[in-house]
Amino acid sequence: MTVPAIEADALGKRFGRRAAWALRDCSFRLPAGRVCAVVGPNGAGKSTLLAITAGLLAHTEGTIAVLGTDPASARSRVGFVDQDKPLYPQLSIAETLRMGADLNPGRWDTDTAERIVAGGDLDPGKRIRSLSGGQRTRVALALALAKRPELLLLDEPMADLDPLARHELMGVLMGQAAEHGTTIVMSSHVVAELEDSCDHLLLIGGGRVRLAGEIDDLLAAHTRVSVPADTDLAPHDVVESRTAGRQLSALVRPAGPLPADWRTGPPSLEDLVLSYLRNPEALAAHPTTEAAA
Numbered sequence: 001m002t003v004p005a006i007e008a009d010a011l012g013k014r015f016g017r018r019a020a021w022a023l024r025d026c027s028f029r030l031p032a033g034r035v036c037a038v039v040g041p042n043g044a045g046k047s048t049l050l051a052i053t054a055g056l057l058a059h060t061e062g063t064i065a066v067l068g069t070d071p072a073s074a075r076s077r078v079g080f081v082d083q084d085k086p087l088y089p090q091l092s093i094a095e096t097l098r099m100g101a102d103l104n105p106g107r108w109d110t111d112t113a114e115r116i117v118a119g120g121d122l123d124p125g126k127r128i129r130s131l132s133g134g135q136r137t138r139v140a141l142a143l144a145l146a147k148r149p150e151l152l153l154l155d156e157p158m159a160d161l162d163p164l165a166r167h168e169l170m171g172v173l174m175g176q177a178a179e180h181g182t183t184i185v186m187s188s189h190v191v192a193e194l195e196d197s198c199d200h201l202l203l204i205g206g207g208r209v210r211l212a213g214e215i216d217d218l219l220a221a222h223t224r225v226s227v228p229a230d231t232d233l234a235p236h237d238v239v240e241s242r243t244a245g246r247q248l249s250a251l252v253r254p255a256g257p258l259p260a261d262w263r264t265g266p267p268s269l270e271d272l273v274l275s276y277l278r279n280p281e282a283l284a285a286h287p288t289t290e291a292a293a
C-alpha cells in the first residue's frame with residue numbers, strides 16, 4: 001500500500017491554553033496523487049491545518065503524518081504557498097528565483113519557474129515590493145512549483161488572480177499533478193471553481209472535519225429528494241431539508257433503497273457543500289474511511 005500524503009488522527013490545535021480550539025478531533029487520510037479541495041467558512045481552521053501540515057505550526061494534540069513522516073521532516077519535499085504570500089520585498093523576481101534554486105539544490109526546475117513568471121509578462125528585474133497582489137501570487141507559485149514538491153499546499157491560491165491568470169495557473173497545477181503525480185491540497189471559497197479540478201474534498205467547519213473523501217464517493221453517498229411535505233424521511237440521514245408549500249426538498253444520505261415514488265436526483269458538489277455548511281449539526285460523513293473500515 002502506498003504511503004498517504006497526509007494522515008491525521010484526532011488532530012487538534014489551540015493558540016494558547018485558554019483559547020478556543022482552532023482545530024479539534026480532525027481525522028482524515030489523503031491518498032498520494034490526489035488534488036484535494038479544502039473548503040469551509042471563514043475561521044473554520046483551513047489555514048491552521050495547512051500550516052501544521054507544512055511544518056510551520058505545532059499541533060496541540062493528536063497526530064499527523066506527512067508523506068509518511070512528521071511535518072518538520074517532510075518540509076524539503078513539501079511546497080507551501082501561504083495566504084499572505086510572504087516574499088522578500090527588496091529582492092527582484094530573478095533574485096527570488098535564484099534564491100529558490102540555491103535553497104533546493106538537485107530539485108530545482110528552472111524551466112517551470114521561468115515559464116510561470118513569463119506567463120504573467122513579468123520583467124524578472126522588477127522588485128517584489130513593486131508587484132501587485134496577483135503578480136506576487138504568480139511568483140510564489142513559481143517558487144513552490146519549481147521546487148518539484150511531492151506535496152503542494154496552497155492556501156487560497158486563486159483569490160487575487162484575474163480570471164485568465166486563474167485559468168492558466170490552474171492548468172499549470174493540473175499539469176504538474178498529472179505529469180509528476182504531485183499531491184495538491186488547496187483551500188478555496190469558490191466551490192464551483194474546484195469542481196472540475198479536484199478529486200478529493202475536505203470540508204472543515206468549526207475546526208472539525210465535516211466531510212472527507214473522494215468527491216465521486218461523497219456525491220454518490222448523497223441524494224437530493226423532492227417529496228410531499230408530510231413525508232417521513234426516516235430511516236435516512238437528513239443533512240438538510242426545506243419545505244416550500246406542499247413540497248419538501250431534502251439532501252439525504254440514504255440508509256437503504258429510497259421509495260420508488262420519491263423524486264430523486266444527484267446533488268452537485270456546490271449543493272453538497274452548501275447543505276453541510278448551512279447545517280452545522282448534520283452528521284459528518286467519511287465515505288472512504290467508512291468503506292475502508
Ligand SMILES: Nc1ncnc2c1ncn2[C@@H]1O[C@H](COP(=O)(O)OP(=O)(O)OP(=O)(O)O)[C@@H](O)[C@H]1O
Binds near residue numbers: 015
Ligand atoms: N495566530 C493565531 N493566534 C490566535 N488565534 C488564531 C491564530 N491563527 C488563527 N487563529 C484562530 O484559529 C481559528 C481558525 O483560523 P484559520 O485562519 O485557520 O481559519 P480559515 O479557515 O483559514 O479562515 P479564512 O477562510 O477566513 O482564511 C480562528 O478562530 C482564528 O481566529
